[in-house]
Amino acid sequence: MTPLHLHPDRLFPADPRTRDIARNLFAGIRDLPIVSPHGHTDPAWFAGNAPFPDPANLLIVPDHYVLRMLKSQGVPLEALGVPTLDGSPFETDPRAIWRRFAQQYPLFRGTPSRLWLDYVFAEVFGIDVRLEAATADLYYDRIAAALATEAFRPRSLFERFGIEVIATTEGALDTLDHHRAIGDSGWAGRVVTAYRPDAVTDPDAVDFTANIDRFGALAGEDVSSFAGYLRAHQSRRAFFRSMGATSTDHGHPGATTADLSAADAEALYRKARAGRATAVEAELFRGQMLTEMARMSIEDGMVMQLHPGVHRSHNPHVLARFGRDKGGDIPLAGSFVDALKPLLDAHGSDPRLTLILFTLDETTYSRELAPLAGHYPALRIGPPWWFHDSPEGMRRFREQTTETAGFYNGVGFNDDTRAFLSIPARHDVARRMDCGFLAQLVAEHRIDEDEAHEVARALTYDLVKQAYRL
């Protein structure tokens, strides 16, 4: 068996002097609490505090990074325990799933999944041998045993991980019962929601019309008019804020925004609600709603997040057989400069608004996002997202945004994950990469070391809380 060892200098630059600086910077921030302002953990975990399931159903089946890599090398999702929508057979023996995964673990060399998983294995579960076919059962047994203990229940891990606050993401139709239960439980952990209204702002959403009916009912508003529909948003936003939300989140195909006249918006809404919007009109309606959300944010103080540019479920066979979020999403080329103009013309210079922009198209970092966020008071650049939430991705992000936007037009790190156990690992990677980048600036005499300490702390903690108003 090969030892598994998380080296204390991991991810720091190799040059010894630069590494020393990175080490010093990291020492100053490594123990700061985790602030997780955007992600997809399940509030039910913290409400019910039930034990997590077996190793495979905790760490493999729900991890779309793991699924996509294994599928790309010919392992069918059925063999990895992903439930089929039509009830056709899939692997239900978690140990068999785990063994398959262990055998393929070399595929993850050089990927962030490998870093995150090794951290979970070593730091969270205390395992000190490398995962491979020969250690699959040892791993399975050790993890399964740990999960059965009180110390590995969601709330215990939350506390052990040093999470100061975590945001989940719920749709506009969610009743937030789990958040209410967490609040009522007397547990001190801070779990807040975020308002993600795509199901009622995107005419292409499944069941859009029915969603709006239900939305109106939940809000107690007559949504037959656009004005009533907007009031319903205001009402739901207020309800989400009462459950701790400080932010909204919008997952759109592109960054299109619009700022129509009241009459045009009303007509467009009625058409969309009737299910008669063309593709162009659907895009226009989504764009109009971003501007409406910006207006509401100026009123109620909620921070907006825009996550555009994904071709969801690119593989129709995976969608049909297993559903969404199974590793078949592919980035699209992005474009912000013209797309955001209607919203920016209306509200981009308003310092009360914070709109955080994410991208999967790295070419927009230096060409669009840094110049835009380096000018408009309302704009901030979100951290490297999804495929780019990785050491090289973070390096490129810092190299390509900092010179034009500086550090303070960013918002620090997001883990953006549903993989709860990996949260400390992800923050560890981000903190180390930021310290490495800053160490290089110090080693090249581009900033002073005292400043780098301040920036490292800002990127890890201060800026996150400030940007997300947490």
Next chain:
Amino acid sequence: MTPLHLHPDRLFPADPRTRDIARNLFAGIRDLPIVSPHGHTDPAWFAGNAPFPDPANLLIVPDHYVLRMLKSQGVPLEALGVPTLDGSPFETDPRAIWRRFAQQYPLFRGTPSRLWLDYVFAEVFGIDVRLEAATADLYYDRIAAALATEAFRPRSLFERFGIEVIATTEGALDTLDHHRAIGDSGWAGRVVTAYRPDAVTDPDAVDFTANIDRFGALAGEDVSSFAGYLRAHQSRRAFFRSMGATSTDHGHPGATTADLSAADAEALYRKARAGRATAVEAELFRGQMLTEMARMSIEDGMVMQLHPGVHRSHNPHVLARFGRDKGGDIPLAGSFVDALKPLLDAHGSDPRLTLILFTLDETTYSRELAPLAGHYPALRIGPPWWFHDSPEGMRRFREQTTETAGFYNGVGFNDDTRAFLSIPARHDVARRMDCGFLAQLVAEHRIDEDEAHEVARALTYDLVKQAYRL
């Protein structure tokens, strides 16, 4: 107070052996004269040699990099002393402006503005403490006192900076009185102009028709026909050459070129001049004029520069309140391969033509500009421009263009600035980054050290003079 110290090894790679090589390379070029073949300094400075104004109006109010960053963090341009077009109030106390800037100086960490400004403070003004709120007045007083002395007048600084030649940029309608005055003054400083005809080649320019009338009058040509209009260009170009110009410069929305028949060009000109060109026709006319300018360059030897791909004044509120060039310009995605083809088909293989291409879209470096400049004798790649005139921007430029275009299809460095005091700082950054890049090639045994010395000198001096025919 924190010391301010420009480290002699700043911007060099951290690895000690590579740094040694960079240091040696830099020692060979650091004292070469500054050749500044493209920029926007004001010839009136050198003609009149009046003292510069106060610190704020010298270093902050006219610096669009500084304005954009401060605005992005919510500091209104009024508070920074930017004059309003409608006469509404703006800060007029330069010390108050300076204090605001000093307080926000940490925003510039990691940006080139920080590098340039620290150089100006330390090297030009001899200040040895860091700028922060507590040292704002010390800075203000020291800089103000220096500016009142003979040694800080424009011509003294020009000489102190070791400028061998500097090019300014003037519109086709400029009478070049300041250049004439400089020539007549007997002062030895070489300040040349460059011909920027956008106001009479871009149908979308403000007052286009009136501009052409005035253009014809200045040139003494009947501009009612396209032929007459072209003769007016020839005449103005000759006049600019008599004031030292060796280059033209073209700031277009894109890189579109055209090569119409004489009849089509004539018809298009008449329509544009009459103010009836559609958006497509305006673009076509700009494109036609690039090809006409290329033809004239082949005749008269003026080097062409193309600076395409900026969405000027993206923020309409800033434009309306403060005018152009206030930090609200945003890059656009670029494309050269098809766009340049008409011009290249006509003149791209003519070694008498030099057309220097700039871009704000870094994706075009390796995909388009290096392959094009690595084939067409007429093409050269300009240095990293504007948002990319920075350490990481320069590193990416070298990494992404050198392998396909080599060093000698570039043109060395441009400072492209109106911030006169920062010119030595900008050349210092470029020289250091080039030496660092070359040092890495030497350390990795990709070129020999004697060659790196030659290339460093070429990039700093020889290639600039040769490419711009200075």
Next chain:
Amino acid sequence: MTPLHLHPDRLFPADPRTRDIARNLFAGIRDLPIVSPHGHTDPAWFAGNAPFPDPANLLIVPDHYVLRMLKSQGVPLEALGVPTLDGSPFETDPRAIWRRFAQQYPLFRGTPSRLWLDYVFAEVFGIDVRLEAATADLYYDRIAAALATEAFRPRSLFERFGIEVIATTEGALDTLDHHRAIGDSGWAGRVVTAYRPDAVTDPDAVDFTANIDRFGALAGEDVSSFAGYLRAHQSRRAFFRSMGATSTDHGHPGATTADLSAADAEALYRKARAGRATAVEAELFRGQMLTEMARMSIEDGMVMQLHPGVHRSHNPHVLARFGRDKGGDIPLAGSFVDALKPLLDAHGSDPRLTLILFTLDETTYSRELAPLAGHYPALRIGPPWWFHDSPEGMRRFREQTTETAGFYNGVGFNDDTRAFLSIPARHDVARRMDCGFLAQLVAEHRIDEDEAHEVARALTYDLVKQAYRL
């Protein structure tokens, strides 16, 4: 005269500890045989085993990298011995060509051509002084003398280079006589062909209709129907497989694919064959043929390669005067996500298919190719191609693809060259750059050293043979 010395640590990272790791990794793979699964060497060389011509006609005249750089700096192709199509004069004295090249050798500083050529000079010909004007004749004489010896005949070099297998590329109309002759000769060298059917799948190909007639005749199929035309492909593919082919190759303007109904495909074929296809229909037909080729590959096991996105012969004057492949090709922006969907919807999840994607648009590495290959079992990412087959190009490739696609969704290295003597140089560069990248991962504790050894071997040898089924 300056010494020429290939440093044993060339291309390794400068940091001493990282370099040590790279050196160790390289020691483990440097002597592995060369597997060259895709390229353009001439099978006639190995069939006839005649001596190569003079130095200029071996190393300069056919090298489009060399031609483009020299032309970009004003050296006419005529002066470099490139034959004119119209018989107008061109340099025929190889020594004169060689001297011109030697004089311009500094242009290649920082380019991969320089690395490849220096390797050829030092390792293949044993020259130990640098090429420059003063050593031009020494070089010419040494190389000419060597080429006259038995040791420098194609088969001797093949063996000396340690080539285990090399693939050439032939059109669908090729009769593969040289491959047959090699097979019949009893020589042990393994030279296989690859099936490149562009001349009969691209309606924009020169003589498309006549090509199809000849194609049908060669295959003995009635190609008046689409079904017959497809059978002709099956027949030719079988013939190519009998000459060792394990792969097909497709050079298309873009990555468009299509999956039409049988009736629509039939109609489109008939229109294309009649020479009446519009530009859109020609693109659709090429796209349909990629999907047809994928279907055949699933049947017969041939690996597909797609090389899209080149504007061939961008300079019409070079095309008219000298023909194709003379250094006037320019990359185009690429896009795969929508373009490949028809093929992927049909066959992307079939693990029997291997489709290797190449690109000249590096922005697609992290945005499109790595996500696609990191999901679809049928997709693999080809190595950095053409303009990007260079140290920095390889570094960017690894940095931008590995984190999403891992190492094992790549296919190792391709030399893709017709410059036979440079093949060891190119593999040397690739092996060194891979070892350097892996060394950095090890130095930053992102993978363990034992794993890096395994990956280095995979990238050099195992993965190439597996991906190309060699």
